[in-house]
Structures are given as structure tokens and as C-alpha cells.
Amino acid sequence: xxxxxxxxxxxxxxxxxxxxxxxxxxxxxxxxxxxxxxxxxxxxxxxxxxxxxxxxxxxxxxxxxxxxxxxxxxxxxxxxxxxxxxxxxxxxxxxxxxxxxxxxxxxxxxxxxxxxxxxxxxxxxxxxxxxxxxxxxxxxxxxxxxxxxxxxxxxxxxxxxxxxxxxxxxxxxxxxxxxxxxxxxxxxxxxxxxxxxxxxxxxxxxxxxxxxxxxxxxxxxxxxxxxxxxxxxxxxxxxxxxxxxxxxxxxxxxxxxxxxxxxxxxxxxxxxxxxxxxxxxxxxxxxxxxxxxxxxxxxxxxxxxxxxxxxxxxxxxxxxxxxxxxxxxxxxxxxxxx
Numbered sequence: 001x002x003x004x005x006x007x008x009x010x011x012x013x014x015x016x017x018x019x020x021x022x023x024x025x026x027x028x029x030x031x032x033x034x035x036x037x038x039x040x041x042x043x044x045x046x047x048x049x050x051x052x053x054x055x056x057x058x059x060x061x062x063x064x065x066x067x068x069x070x071x072x073x074x075x076x077x078x079x080x081x082x083x084x085x086x087x088x089x090x091x092x093x094x095x096x097x098x099x100x101x102x103x104x105x106x107x108x109x110x111x112x113x114x115x116x117x118x119x120x121x122x123x124x125x126x127x128x129x130x131x132x133x134x135x136x137x138x139x140x141x142x143x144x145x146x147x148x149x150x151x152x153x154x155x156x157x158x159x160x161x162x163x164x165x166x167x168x169x170x171x172x173x174x175x176x177x178x179x180x181x182x183x184x185x186x187x188x189x190x191x192x193x194x195x196x197x198x199x200x201x202x203x204x205x206x207x208x209x210x211x212x213x214x215x216x217x218x219x220x221x222x223x224x225x226x227x228x229x230x231x232x233x234x235x236x237x238x239x240x241x242x243x244x245x246x247x248x249x250x251x252x253x254x255x256x257x258x259x260x261x262x263x264x265x266x267x268x269x270x271x272x273x274x275x276x277x278x279x280x281x282x283x284x285x286x287x288x289x290x291x292x293x294x295x296x297x298x299x300x301x302x303x304x305x306x307x308x309x310x311x312x313x314x315x316x317x318x319x320x321x322x323x324x325x326x327x328x329x330x331x332x333x334x335x336x337x338x
Contacts (some may be wrong), residue, residue, distance in 0.1 A: 009018030022057035067097035088114025112279035113195035142195035161191030190242030199289030201225030210271020
């Protein structure tokens, strides 16, 4: 058996990664809150709430318990890698709850794609605040990867952001499987920000499609969205080249065009006339881009970075700007060099 690995979070992505890691030969424990959900996974090797009908590797062991509670603490004993697969806005509380339960030499691999609204920081900063002893063993996994396709063993490539290159090389091996290829990058800010901001652009692309503006408009939004993502990333210390890779351009292409994207679905439904409250109430999974739009907009304002697509989406989501008016305002901006 390979590495003892725990995955925190029983949503679609946490479950898919547990399935992947079990297939790669590792001893995998899936930590979640719902006892009935854990029992069903253990008995039937399926997560009916998030991946109904997808058979899971029988080696996955699901454990239910409160965050950092005795059940989770016991399950974390001897674990070498902890995969953090909880929504970005809930991550700080999760890290705080795990203090004292995570083994001192454990590697943390975050998979949430977002920016914390309250503090305007990514997951690495949350780890620095809440579990500082683990900061040197922190990594983030990002890239074009729908959970359903990973759980269905369809070919996928991702990138692991890790400042420690030797650890990044080790994690590449841990997360690799015949259908899942992992690259590594030392540009943690770039990998984190690419994965977060693309969700904002995906809402914009979905909104444009929902309004019936066509493929030309979508391509323009995606391209200019990538440009503003890179501008903010560089201002926050990332390398511009990272945004041309899997966590930038790759994830952006997938999320803006694939109908499995929750953020694209939010945009499509807004463009069709639904309200944000109605959309949120009907979804059983988090669309990270809604909160991330607020965080990215505020960061851009603080740093003086021009982000017109993000500004337009902020107006739609938080300023009651009609979707059609927001997209048309983008088209009427002052002309300039690309």
C-alpha cells in the first residue's frame, strides 16, 4: 500500500480525488460530516449526493465526524498527506478546527479555488495564519478538472503549486494515475489565483451565452478575462507565464465552455433572467466564483489593477446591474491597443 492519505471534504471533488488516490495505490480515508453519507460510501462505494451512479474504489474508507473532533483526529493519526477539499470561504474555520489534530510532518494539499472575502487572501495565507508549522509543506492542486470526469477515469492533467520543488516532484508521483497526469510549479500564487479568478470569468462567459450573444462574444470575454487575470496575478507576485498553463488558460477554457461548470451555469441562468438568490437556493454545490467576484473586485480596487470583466460581473452580482447592460458596457469601453 502507498502513502496514508486523508481527504477532508465529501463533496464531488473530494470524493473524486479520494477515488483517484485509491486507484493510485494509496491508503485513503475520506473525512466528512454526514454519518449516513459515510455509511453509504462504505457499504455501496458510491456518493449518491454528489456523484450518483459513479462507482468508487472499494478501498476508500469514509469517516464521519465534526471538524477536528475525536473521529477525525483518530483518522488523521499517521497520515502523511491531507487533501483539503472544502470550499474556500469555509477553509479558515476548517484549518482552525484541525489545529492539534494534523500530524506535525503532514503535507497539506489544498484543492479549493477561491479568494477569502473577509481577508482577501488565498489558501496559502490561511495556512500561514492557522497552521504555520505546515506552511513549508503546503501545496495547491489546480487545473482543468471536472470531478465527474476524474471519478469516471477520463484523461485529465493538472498542476501542483508548491514552493518546495522536491516536495512538488514527490507530489507529482503521488497524484499520478494512468488517466491523471500531474505537473508541478513553484509559482504558488499563480496557481492559486489562476484557479480562483477563472471562476469569475466563467460566470461572465455563461452570462453572455445565456443572453444569446454568441461564440464571438464568449471568445472575447475569455481572452480579455485571461489578460486581466494575469495583470492581477503579477501585481500579487505571480509569474505571468503561469497563467498560460493548466491553472490559467487550461482551467479557463474548461470552465467557460463546459456545461459541468457550476460557475458557467450561474452565468447561463442569470442571462436567462433568473435571480442570483433563486440560483443559489437550487444548487447543492458551491459556485466559488460568486464570492470570488467580490474578493477579486476589492483586490483590484486596492491595487489599482484594471479588471473590466470582473467589474462588470461585480455590478451584476452585487450592484443590480442588468446582465445585458453589463456586457454591452464592456463593448463600449474606450478603444485602445490590445
